[in-house]
Amino acid sequence: MGHLLQRFSGYLMGMLFVLLGTALAAPFRAEIDLSNLALLYVLAVVAVGGHFGRGPAVACALAGSLAFAYVFVPPHFSLAITEIQYVMAAVIMVVVALVVGHLTAALRTQVELARDRARRARALYELAKHLAGSQTAEEVTQTCRRFLADALGARRIRLLEPATWDQPPPFITKALVRACLERRQLVAIPSPAPGISRALLPLAGTRDLQGLxxxxxxxxxxxxxxxxEALDTMASVVAVALERTQYAAAVRESELRVAAETLRGTILASLSHDLRTPLTALVGMADGLALGKVAGADKQKSMLLRLRDQALAINQLLGNLLEMARLRSGNVELQKEWQPIEEVIGATMGLLEPHAGGREIVINIAPDLPPVHIDGVLIERVLWNLLENALKYSPAEQSIELRVAQSEGWLELSVCDRGEGLAPGQEEDLFGLFRRGRSESNVPGAGLGLAIARTIAEAHGGSVSAANRSGGGACFCLRLPLETPPDLADLADLESETL
Structure with missing residues (x-):
């Protein structure tokens, strides 16, 4: 019922305009000239034709001519017109109304066509804009599907890659695929559903077909x-986008290969330098001891201590490699606990003491620091790496300073030295894998300590940064977020539940 009303609404409105105009003008037919009354009906035809099209305009013109002849042309309320001029006036009014209605309806049709063209052009523009930002073939396919469904009213949209041409989806036959490949243009066959066609459109790129x-x-x-035409334009744009994603994928793959080769070369160069040197020293010292070239208990003890130091250096290097591999795997779970930072610093200093060589490390901890929620073992590793880095790259006679303070919502631990400082622009490069302060140096290490420190800090929601120190040297700052610690009563309840 609603569909019928919508379909005949133009005709109903045309009849309503005729009846309403006739009822309003009838009392004044003696005062209004017939030509003006005829223009009134022509105006109604123009209005109906502009809004509802040609059919309602023609119906309105015929109804208006009959109403004009019946009500206003003498003899009134009769279609028996006695004077030829009134007959001609009625006929001319009908012709004028029909012509005006036809032109108005044609103009309305042209306006609708122009709107459709503008809508499709806008949809094609949006399609091209979205395709320009698509990085993968899947994104291109999704964008194409939305365009076909929203702008062109298509359904059951499938993109057939060349590998699937031999086994297309059920609603696309192999014969349709062969016909499309042979003709290289849109082909369609009737669907079992009435009024529906199944179509296949080739996506021709600059080199070859990108798909169907x-x-x-x-x-x-x-x-x-x-x-x-809109389908052909869309096919060209989509084919170019698919081709571009293939080129982009090839470029990314090439970049990954280059990066992998570069990293591999860096690792080999670093390991060959930092392992070969201590291993050569180990072999030389072991040969000296085995051949009895080292005389005296004191010299032999000194040689053994040097052997131990070289072995520890190799062990630390391998430990850093394994630690970085573990952190980069993404499978590390933080074992966070609430603890005072003083305990973490004390444990770190205990581990560092045998390697400090008697170097002075000045510790300055601000009073009344809140506890921190951290993985103590990992944060110890961060402090170890920062302090060891400062010991390596600063003069033996200069002390190392460790400052701990609270800054708004952060706990800041700064390790400062009086070494040569950082080269301008090197502050961030130092935290990369296998990056060292000086590429050619007799200082042992593979350039992993700072990278490990930053990775652990970021896993805690913090950061590690580097900057030159006023008066010479460098400072490395570890920042950890401060959270609201639980109440002591809550902690006691939690411990009792655990027990």
Whole structure:
């Protein structure tokens, strides 16, 4: 019922305009000239034709001419017109109304066509804009599907890659695929559903076909030349986008290969330098001891201590490699606990003491620091790496300073030295893998300590940064977020539940 009302609404409105105009003008037919009354009906025809099209305009013109002749042309309320001029006036009014209605309806049709063209052009522009930002073939496919469904009313949209041409989806036959590949243009066959066609559109790139686009659509739309033109334009844009994603994927793969080769070369160079040197020293010292070239208990003890130091250096290097591999795997779970930072610093200093060589480390901890929620073992590793780095790259006679303070919502631990400082622009490069302060140096290490420190800090929601120190040297700052610690009563309850 609603569909019928919508379909005949123009005719009903035309009849309503005629009846309303006739009822309003009838009392004044003696005072109004017939030509003016005829223009009133022509105006109604123009209004109906502009809003509802040609059919309602013609119906309105015929109804208006009959109403004009019956009500206003003498003899009134009769179609028996006695004077030829009134007959001609009625006929001319009908002709004028029909012509005006036809022109108005044609103009309305042209306006609707122009709107459709503008809508499709805007949709094609949006399609091209979204395709420009698509990075993968899947994103291109999704964008293409939205365009076909929203702008062109297509259904059951499938993108057939070359590998699937031998086994297309059920609603696309192999014969349809062969026909599309042979003709290199849009092909369609009727669907079992009435009024529906199954279409296949080739996506031709600059080199070859990038795929076939299958979909279902109303059969009548495929006869529209502008619809098919929009499909061809879309196919060209999508094919270029798919081709671009292939080039982008090839470039990314090439970049990954280059980066992998570069990293591999860096690792080999670092390991060959930092392992070969201590291993050569180990072999030389072991040979000296084995051949009895080292005389005296004191010299032999000194040689053994040097052997131990070289072995520890190799062990630390391998430990850093394993630690970085573990952190980069993404499988590390933080074992966070509430604890005072003083305990973490004390444990770190105990581990560092045998390697400090008697160097002075000045510790300055601000009073009344809140506890921190951290993985103590990992934070000890961060402090170890920062302090060891300062010991390596600063003069033996200069002390190392460790400052701990609270800054707004952060706990800041700064390790400062009086070494040569950092080269301008090197502050961030130091935290990369296998990056060292000086590429050619007799200082042992593989350039992993700072990278490990930053990775652990970021896992805690913090950061590690580097800057030159006023008066010479460098400072490395570890920042950890401060959280609200639980109440002591809550901690006691939690411990009792655990026990």
């Amino acid at each position: 686009l299958g979909f279902e659509v109303d059969s009548g739309t495929l006869d529209d030349g502008e619809y098919r």
